[in-house]
Amino acid sequence: MPTVEENIKAFMEGEPESTGLPLIVHPVLMMDEIVVEQRPQWDNKMNKILGACRECSWKVALDFNTAEDLEVLCNVVEDGDIHLPNGATVAAFGILSKDPQVYSPRPCCISGTDKHKTGPQQATFIQQILTAAKNKKTRRNNTYHMASIASDGDAKRGSALIKLTMNRDLAPSSSIYPVLSNLELMNL
Numbered sequence: 001m002p003t004v005e006e007n008i009k010a011f012m013e014g015e016p017e018s019t020g021l022p023l024i025v026h027p028v029l030m031m032d033e034i035v036v037e038q039r040p041q042w043d044n045k046m047n048k049i050l051g052a053c054r055e056c057s058w059k060v061a062l063d064f065n066t067a068e069d070l071e072v073l074c075n076v077v078e079d080g081d082i083h084l085p086n087g088a089t090v091a092a093f094g095i096l097s098k099d100p101q102v103y104s105p106r107p108c109c110i111s112g113t114d115k116h117k118t119g120p121q122q123a124t125f126i127q128q129i130l131t132a133a134k135n136k137k138t139r140r141n142n143t144y145h146m147a148s149i150a151s152d153g154d155a156k157r158g159s160a161l162i163k164l165t166m167n168r169d170l171a172p173s174s175s176i177y178p179v180l181s182n183l184e185l186m187n188l
């Protein structure tokens with residue numbers, strides 16, 4: 001089964017790389033929702049049932065071996081224990097570059113969104129993608145330093161991003177500290 005790390009590795013392989021000096025590359029993680037049909041689907045390559053929301057799907061075995069597996073799935077959906085989402089989060093990486101081919105976003109993960117879940121629970125999902133990117137940050141002469149995380153205006157993802165990114169004071173050793181620390185109302 002392809003993991004987020006493998007998807008990141010796959011798109012990196014198609015990117016230009018430095019043959020001389022080490023090159024620092026700045027990717028941006030972008031996230032938005034797409035609408036998906038609210039129904040389970042069988043993936044014949046993995047022999048798994050897809051279409052359950054990411055936060056709840058662990059509650060039931062999604063391997064398709066017998067008709068009973070489907071029955072169990074239908075029952076837990078009916079009982080509301082797991083959900084069939086009508087939206088999916090797409091996470092993509094784009095590199096800050098003047099080259100449109102390098103700049104364009106490459107999706108690394110598409111995952112059914114559970115509207116019932118809170119911001120902190122979404123933070124776990126985003127953290128998994130960030131960890132995958134960190135694990136793949138070196139590719140021969142290229143080093144990838146995450147520049148920023150971009151999102152649509154989804155309030156729950158907003159609170160997830162606050163939890164992930166606004167979790168400590170700006171260090172006095174930071175190069176922007178002398179500029180920002182003089183601003184009275186700045187939240188450091």
Ligand SMILES: [Zn+2]
Nearest residue numbers: 053056083114
């Ligand atoms: Zn759910």
